[in-house]
Amino acid sequence: MADPAVNETVIGSDTTIKGDMTVESRARILGKFEGTIRAKGHLEIADAAQCRADVETGTVQIDGTMQGNITASDKAQLNATARVSGDLVAAKLIVAEGAAFTGHVSVGPDAVKGSGHHTPTPPAPPAPDASDKSGKK
DSSP: OOTSSSSSEOOOOEEEEEEEEEEEEEEEEEEEEEEEEEEEEEEETTOOEEEEEEEEEEEEEEEEEEEEEEEEEEEEETTTEEEEOOOEHHEEEEHEETTTTOEEESSHHHHHOOOOSSSOOOOOOOOOTOOTTTTOH
């Protein structure tokens, strides 16, 4: 059971929200959410929930449908009914049998360090061509 001293934000199953959400402790999404989520503590995407968001959180537990990039500074848990599409960066990752995931994954303490966003590193510029004739007359 959750600690009663900890605030918990709940988005009900009959609710649709679009925008930016910042939560200091815990959040549970039972309905639909679209936008960005920043939760310092624990974020739960429930079984019937649909979430289209970029997420930065301490811990995330996904049972529903999630589209967007996720950064979990502590742990990401994809349960059997999870359907996730997007890039995921987490210190720890748990994936249950039956979960579906499409995207790129970076896991471990080093993966989370400096991962402000999931922007891929651009390729290095090509090295100068050895057959470059600029030095010849």
